[in-house]
Amino acid sequence: MKKQLDQYLLMQGYQKIVSNLPEFTMYFRVETAFVNLLFLIDYRNELYITTDQYDEIKKKMKALFVEKGIREIHTLSLILTENCEKAEQLVKQDSFAWIINKTNRQLVIPVDKTEDYYGFRGQLQEFLKHLPEEIEELADEEIVFNKEKQVAGIKVKRKAMPWMTIALVTVNVIIYLLCALSGNVLYNIGVFDKIAILQNGEYYRIISSMFLHADVSHIFSNMLILFLAGELVERHRGHLWFAIYYFAAGIGGNLLYLYYEIMSDDYTASLGASGAVFGIVGAILALTILSKGKLESVTIGRVAFMIFYSGYSGLTSSYVNNVAHLGGVVTGFVVAIVVEIFRKITKREKRKKHEG
Numbered sequence: 001m002k003k004q005l006d007q008y009l010l011m012q013g014y015q016k017i018v019s020n021l022p023e024f025t026m027y028f029r030v031e032t033a034f035v036n037l038l039f040l041i042d043y044r045n046e047l048y049i050t051t052d053q054y055d056e057i058k059k060k061m062k063a064l065f066v067e068k069g070i071r072e073i074h075t076l077s078l079i080l081t082e083n084c085e086k087a088e089q090l091v092k093q094d095s096f097a098w099i100i101n102k103t104n105r106q107l108v109i110p111v112d113k114t115e116d117y118y119g120f121r122g123q124l125q126e127f128l129k130h131l132p133e134e135i136e137e138l139a140d141e142e143i144v145f146n147k148e149k150q151v152a153g154i155k156v157k158r159k160a161m162p163w164m165t166i167a168l169v170t171v172n173v174i175i176y177l178l179c180a181l182s183g184n185v186l187y188n189i190g191v192f193d194k195i196a197i198l199q200n201g202e203y204y205r206i207i208s209s210m211f212l213h214a215d216v217s218h219i220f221s222n223m224l225i226l227f228l229a230g231e232l233v234e235r236h237r238g239h240l241w242f243a244i245y246y247f248a249a250g251i252g253g254n255l256l257y258l259y260y261e262i263m264s265d266d267y268t269a270s271l272g273a274s275g276a277v278f279g280i281v282g283a284i285l286a287l288t289i290l291s292k293g294k295l296e297s298v299t300i301g302r303v304a305f306m307i308f309y310s311g312y313s314g315l316t317s318s319y320v321n322n323v324a325h326l327g328g329v330v331t332g333f334v335v336a337i338v339v340e341i342f343r344k345i346t347k348r349e350k351r352k353k354h355e356g
Contacts, residue, residue, distance in 0.1 A: 078124075173223065
């Protein structure tokens with residue numbers, strides 16, 4: 001069970017700290033205003049730890065972040081045990097500690113402990129309910145960082161960075177700088193142009209226009225939302241699916257705009273990554289709905305800010321069309337729903353195969 005919990009927490013975006021005590025493992029995740037620490041303790045029957053030792057180990061682990069100047073640290077301990085009474089004695093002075101009964105795989109919350117922890121109770125109970133089942137292996141290898149910072153032999157590890165999000169932001173910025181240096185050359189050959197697409201067969205413009213921006217405010221607003229939203233989607237669904245959401249939304253938005261121009265007999269050149277960015281926000285909305293509002297690190301305020309800021313940029317920037325925005329958000333939402341259904345079906349088949 002410990003290995004499965006380890007994989008589950010890493011898949012939820014937590015980063016891992018391994019101590020010199022194999023029974024103690026810490027996971028952390030940097031939230032908007034604080035650091036979230038989870039202590040996973042394999043409290044086997046043959047293991048004996050006093051309450052003072054338990055408190056001291058937690059204090060040393062928290063010191064890693066205090067040394068870095070981080071003061072807002074929230075903690076929760078998860079005690080894996082077959083002896084719940086023994087575990088309750090261990091954490092009797094800790095209000096933020098839950099017990100996982102290894103015998104029946106149930107979450108036990110003593111009467112004097114916190115009832116919930118940022119919505120984590122429901123998520124953990126759902127995870128335990130579906131055990132045993134195969135858990136997908138992590139796609140990313142853990143990498144060691146900050147080796148010189150160690151406390152009692154503690155080594156810090158983390159998952160790979162959201163490199164696809166960073167790469168897309170970097171490419172967009174570089175292309176904008178090239179546009180600024182080359183005048184209208186890249187704009188002339190790359191913007192979304194109905195006549196060039198339909199009459200000249202320059203279909204590449206459906207994609208190339210996604211990497212062109214009109215001015216500094218236009219690219220700044222798009223890249224800000226892309227980084228905030230992209231990091232979330234990439235962390236929860238991986239590099240490949242994030243890239244699929246991004247390009248599918250951008251292409252979907254531009255195709256809807258092409259249809260709109262044909263139907264309305266309109267002709268307006270457009271450019272920008274807004275359709276793709278709106279698609280990522282749409283994907284977050286879909287993932288949040290499917291997770292019943294319990295998607296990690298996603299708050300209503302954060303989603304509302306992304307939607308408002310994206311909409312504001314669409315209304316105030318030049319060469320931006322809201323039809324592409326609508327097409328992007330709908331595409332991102334629909335693709336995310338389809339992908340999640342596919343993932344659930346695949347997991348269900350794997351579980352049936354494993355149980356059979």
